[in-house]
Amino acid sequence: MARPVTLFTGQWADLTLETVAEKASAWGFDGLELACWGDHFEVDKALDDDAYLQSRWDILNKYGLKCFAISNHLVGQCVCDNIDARHKDILPKRIWGDGEPEGVRQRAAEEIQNTARAAKRFGVDVVNGFTGSSVWGAFYFFPPTTQAYVQAGYDDFAARWLPILDVYREEGVKFALEVHPTEIAYDLITSQRALDALSGHVSFGFNFDPSHLIHQFIDPVEFIDAFGDRIFHVHVKDSRLQLTGRSSILASHLDFGDSRRGWDFVSPGRGDVRWDPIIRALNRIGYDGPLSIEWEDSGMDREYGAPEALAMVRRQDFRPSEVAFDAAFSSD
Amino acid sequence: MARPVTLFTGQWADLTLETVAEKASAWGFDGLELACWGDHFEVDKALDDDAYLQSRWDILNKYGLKCFAISNHLVGQCVCDNIDARHKDILPKRIWGDGEPEGVRQRAAEEIQNTARAAKRFGVDVVNGFTGSSVWGAFYFFPPTTQAYVQAGYDDFAARWLPILDVYREEGVKFALEVHPTEIAYDLITSQRALDALSGHVSFGFNFDPSHLIHQFIDPVEFIDAFGDRIFHVHVKDSRLQLTGRSSILASHLDFGDSRRGWDFVSPGRGDVRWDPIIRALNRIGYDGPLSIEWEDSGMDREYGAPEALAMVRRQDFRPSEVAFDAAFSSD
Amino acid sequence: MARPVTLFTGQWADLTLETVAEKASAWGFDGLELACWGDHFEVDKALDDDAYLQSRWDILNKYGLKCFAISNHLVGQCVCDNIDARHKDILPKRIWGDGEPEGVRQRAAEEIQNTARAAKRFGVDVVNGFTGSSVWGAFYFFPPTTQAYVQAGYDDFAARWLPILDVYREEGVKFALEVHPTEIAYDLITSQRALDALSGHVSFGFNFDPSHLIHQFIDPVEFIDAFGDRIFHVHVKDSRLQLTGRSSILASHLDFGDSRRGWDFVSPGRGDVRWDPIIRALNRIGYDGPLSIEWEDSGMDREYGAPEALAMVRRQDFRPSEVAFDAAFSSD
Amino acid sequence: MARPVTLFTGQWADLTLETVAEKASAWGFDGLELACWGDHFEVDKALDDDAYLQSRWDILNKYGLKCFAISNHLVGQCVCDNIDARHKDILPKRIWGDGEPEGVRQRAAEEIQNTARAAKRFGVDVVNGFTGSSVWGAFYFFPPTTQAYVQAGYDDFAARWLPILDVYREEGVKFALEVHPTEIAYDLITSQRALDALSGHVSFGFNFDPSHLIHQFIDPVEFIDAFGDRIFHVHVKDSRLQLTGRSSILASHLDFGDSRRGWDFVSPGRGDVRWDPIIRALNRIGYDGPLSIEWEDSGMDREYGAPEALAMVRRQDFRPSEVAFDAAFSSD
């Protein structure tokens, strides 16, 4: 379909946007998916300062790059989470504040609303991100966990996100949750449950990313077939099982990149994701947005890996058939 | 080895001990592993009341049953856990108290010390149980999680359990952690890390239970070979993968028994545990304690399943060889 | 659930009903599923002759056997099929007549209506059987096959069976199609298509038989979960893959029992059907009818195999749980 | 071996030969395998009209393309088939005539003889094609199917094809049946049976095409090893299993390209065919004819896929070794 291929800048936020843009352009990317951290896309400035917005486009334009979506995973995570010390490291000080959990959650919610407004002003209509979850940590049902206990987490999610999503609807922007462990939705069942909790709010959908499904043993194609009309964005990211009989699929509290983990992220094309059936499924649902490479591989130099991943996507992103073969056999 | 086969009473605590004993005896069990909940084995009474202790033995003796271990998973869980509403349901009121987390944890720690004392008085030298963990919920490393953050959880574990274990050492009783998700140790890596945190305290070891390893894709034999000298007790419990490409190995916040889960517990012999290699491994390390059936299968009547499981264990618990085959070929 | 276990007499129709009943009773079966061929259950006599009906019950009663269903696969097959020489061998002369295809089909349809009436008079409310299909032979889409061509077959099916099924409704009897290659429904997709063609006629459902799904690589549990409310009867039959890289899953026009086939029927318990998950699924949908062994294994003496299969079913047909395990952990 | 790589024009017959030739040449193909439908190669004109024959070569020569074989699958299919409405769409009117089955079959047989004569005149010595089969539809042995019934189909095949093949022998042309479900030969067993039915007629052999074996679970290498001296031509075509536990290997009467099918054709290199062992096997039997890409993938634009497939074949078609490694180790 000749979909545009973009690079998600989240893993490159230690570099300036200009540096990332220069690299991505040289490698041949069509655009960037801007992370709302580092200096790549700052929501507060974007709301207040037209010049700031223009400066982002100036950089993109200078390198011939497009932008279809911005992403605010880190703040989104804090909307529903039980806040702990780790959240401090991923939030700007103005949102962390004194760290009192409910205050953090409310400021994060406000920022996610502002992210929609900033996206609108910037001229993109998709915000990717996370939602957090107050019940993620209870996924293993011990101590014995009732459905009422779990449902309270989904109700909390709805209570916090419905007002946010109404802002998105007003702005004509969609929020695309990256389905992922630690989020309110991490598989098919919980994605449906999240949708149900929101009564199917029109502004809520998914950033499809197969790397988070592979290590759960979910076929990514099943996700696309189940939620085709809610897939607002696509991440190209890969992961790989490393099961030896001694490693755990739960990863043993080991760092990414530790070879003793039961799975890990790897450069797209080197993992267990089968891309061809995914492209077919995306063709099937008519997805024509960007394929955005979220490059993460703790065992590979990212500047080696990003162009390799781009080449892989270009090889895979084929157009669907426009003829029926039977016609060729006809005697007419 | 003709090891004794016992029934763990934890899943039968809605019945009186006498009822459970009568059933287990009729089915042919050799003994019971008493749960420290329901009326089966009450730690507070056991410490205060010789008549209570005798009453437990009277029941056991009446039905010709032995006892090699008592188990206090529920209270143990609360020693290190971040306490939430679910813990209230598994604790006696005297331990839950006002529910203030640190108070709950300290009362739980004290109860676990008392459990050692009660075990000693009762005449058994193994207490099985859980430890809880303050960092279990952070097993998926997002928000980004440092090893320092994780290690703090292990340090907290050591700080809380070393004093407990010193009581165990004094009493000549061993504490056997059932390696299990939600605990400080749930696989090979974390079991070693827990041991290291305790500097290998002699009173700390494991209640080997393969059902918790199977759905992590760990070969239970690897656990036995790695920790042979720390296996103080053995649970016979089974689990089964139910991976369809749509189900998640993380189980989707679904109840046990829901067929959409990616795995579930099933009656021993009906799951993915291969028992023959486990028996060989137990023979290899010289384990001669009980094989204690922890029967849990949300899809089967427990009174149908328990005797079936017992028969399975009897078929599997073979003696190792005492001759070398080469001797038979000798020309001498 | 302690479901009754019956023996389907179709593969024993070279023996008299009395002989089969005597054997089945001796082996411990609870009842028979009577085939409408041989002398086991003759539809024409059953309609005309009360004494004949009584004679069937007399035999059953003599051997302490029950009957829950009769089966008329052979005549049913001829309702929709493109008739060829093979059909002559499976039909009574009065139905075959001169063999002119449309006449055969119409007489077969009438006989299947009469089978409902006979069942009612006999006192059972399920008739198992086949439907035939005018488009089965076109399952491989060459010459190029349009959906219009296929749909014509489903329309023909509906046209022929709706009047039949109305008779079933009137009689209070259900028709249970054994989903099977060569029939209008042979997998999940075509079962739904058949139901749709009939607009979900209440008297039409399925005789679940996993042996016909295994060699199509369908998980039988998926069928149960998809059509739980339409499963009117269950066959216990088994099949096994025999794939060597040289054999074909299409079986090479070789006889059953030829080891060069890519799959074959085998005695229940010796094939690739996993019975435990099927029993769980049947428990889930609340099926409480008979488990009827259709014994077919071209490599085994049937009198060796039938009691072995019965013992297998008795071991597998467990009751579901009636307690929640969490209750046992409660501190209350 | 640097075998020539050709494109089979059958799936491109909606385009003129000139258009196909231009495209194939631009992509780098060495030649075309001409379909006897569309305007690509018309048997009647080829027999009557030298200028027509020359016009075909003129097009080929203009684009630097070779031709090693022509193919007449559609007419060949009608020689033995039970004729139904679908055959009308694949036949020229002069062969379909009034559609009376036996007349169709006889005219098809005559056309296949003429195809040999046309090939000779055209200067190629291989005609690929299908044979049809009167017993294909009975591959599943219900209604019970005797070997006599099946053998009658093979006898019919021999009776119809032996006279045809004698013409091929006279003309010095070989007929290469594409082994394929719906044909008299579709796997190893039936290929041998077809050969036996023809008493091994020297002019009869096979167009090896692994895509039709993969979904039967046959290792294509086994076919090459079994019939090496009868492989007259090779198709490069690919297929893929899509088994989910809900899909059927029999494909559910669903169209090619429907993701619910249990298997489908895909662009060569994207399916389950392993090409490296096939090239080794072709090297082993000394096959030095063309590798002819039959491109069919209902989910991919054919103009994207054909050059990709060509590149794949070029990468795979390696030369065998001409040295023995031991020589390099010699001390001489």
Place this chain on the structure above:
Amino acid sequence: MARPVTLFTGQWADLTLETVAEKASAWGFDGLELACWGDHFEVDKALDDDAYLQSRWDILNKYGLKCFAISNHLVGQCVCDNIDARHKDILPKRIWGDGEPEGVRQRAAEEIQNTARAAKRFGVDVVNGFTGSSVWGAFYFFPPTTQAYVQAGYDDFAARWLPILDVYREEGVKFALEVHPTEIAYDLITSQRALDALSGHVSFGFNFDPSHLIHQFIDPVEFIDAFGDRIFHVHVKDSRLQLTGRSSILASHLDFGDSRRGWDFVSPGRGDVRWDPIIRALNRIGYDGPLSIEWEDSGMDREYGAPEALAMVRRQDFRPSEVAFDAAFSSD
């Protein structure tokens, strides 16, 4: 087929024949396959001393046991082997003599001839055993190994065994080589090569034992189908893969029973041999001799395992079908 089940006494030769007979009889065996070592069956005495022969039968008869074959693996091994120190331990002194290799081989050959004579006198017509091989150790082709080098080993085998086999033919006794690594034949290819080297001598065939094929990844059924008319005897023995990614299929020069080996022998029924297809294959070739359990499992008490294995064989040794199912469907 209700074949007799015997116990091979080779692994019990540290016990007297009387002791073994008493045990085997108590466990329910039908007979013994006597090893020609220990005191079970001494060839020299058997040739010289009628009373000795009678004493063997007296013991067998006393315990109601039959005998169908004797076995002389240890001496047979020395006929072709490159003799080293290990052979001394498996030979009587009279055969080992001074240990000069060629003398050992010749005395072993003479003893194997005598074994035929002793078998005849004893009244059995099958001698099981090994042949040894001068080229076994060169199975891995480094240093570079020519087919001439290998063939010299097969020629040596033929030169040594043809005279032996002529004695077998004269005596009306068959020699059944247990196909096994370390022997001249250890798989399908080498079994055929051995037969070819002997020009198919009528007295040479095989003692089928699947345990030696499993760890070579050979399907035992393939062996039966390939050499059905040469299978003179059957061993029931089992083996199991223990591949962990760290263990080697070549077993690392580790003792049997060491869990670090890549494979090991286990009690029949506990390994990777699938017995049902083997029984079907034996039924197919019409084998009606004994199923002789060669019990070897370094991790299990042999007195626990032997009766378990016997029960397994009894469950598996079913009769083939004597009816065709189609008959039951006939309308006649």
Place this chain on the structure above:
Amino acid sequence: MARPVTLFTGQWADLTLETVAEKASAWGFDGLELACWGDHFEVDKALDDDAYLQSRWDILNKYGLKCFAISNHLVGQCVCDNIDARHKDILPKRIWGDGEPEGVRQRAAEEIQNTARAAKRFGVDVVNGFTGSSVWGAFYFFPPTTQAYVQAGYDDFAARWLPILDVYREEGVKFALEVHPTEIAYDLITSQRALDALSGHVSFGFNFDPSHLIHQFIDPVEFIDAFGDRIFHVHVKDSRLQLTGRSSILASHLDFGDSRRGWDFVSPGRGDVRWDPIIRALNRIGYDGPLSIEWEDSGMDREYGAPEALAMVRRQDFRPSEVAFDAAFSSD
């Protein structure tokens, strides 16, 4: 890591060094690993003749090639082996001499010492090679084989190699055994046993070559993780399983390249070795030496294969990551 990629000349020794160098340079190799046979690197000349040494470098320099290691597998094999006729073909006459085994072994040992001296003079510090083994042929423990028997082989290895290795230490050269069946070390267990026999001599380590591990079912990554500090050199060579149920993993005494073998060597990238995890493991241990392609594929033209393999290695040899991803997420 941009490791240099070299070509091992051992399989090209039928060509002159100049010819090999010219080809390798044209294909883009960075260097050569010189075999000590053919005219590539002659140890005796290298010790005696400075001009000879210079001539080797002249050729290398002319083609811009580096050299990091020389290899003397053939002579090394004869240090411990039981010498037979095959060894004559791999030795220079001056070492074979009269072929008396002990004399051959001693002359081989001396030559291997000289190889260290020659390497030093040549300016490389790694000698790759084989060791031979007196007990390799006894890997299958029949006749019954004691650990004492095996250990004698390891003691013999130590006795012969410790003096050799002392020379290596003196010269500052390392000996890298290519772990390989037929050698004293062929898997993880025996590699450790060999190291133990040498008391961990500092000059002894391994030439890691995954192709010899694959057909033993060993994960090559496990070898790297176990012996990281002893990996002195790396061979890039590939092998593939060819298991059909009829082939043997022991390869049936068939030549390399025979398709009936259970495994075979194939051009790197076409076998079962997974290179990506190996590169990660080599990065993990910090290996920065050459990746040396040992090209061997009996079914492919070597001049086709060598550049293909080089391209594969270039694609795989990626640099490890130098940033932590968490840094990019930081809010600082």
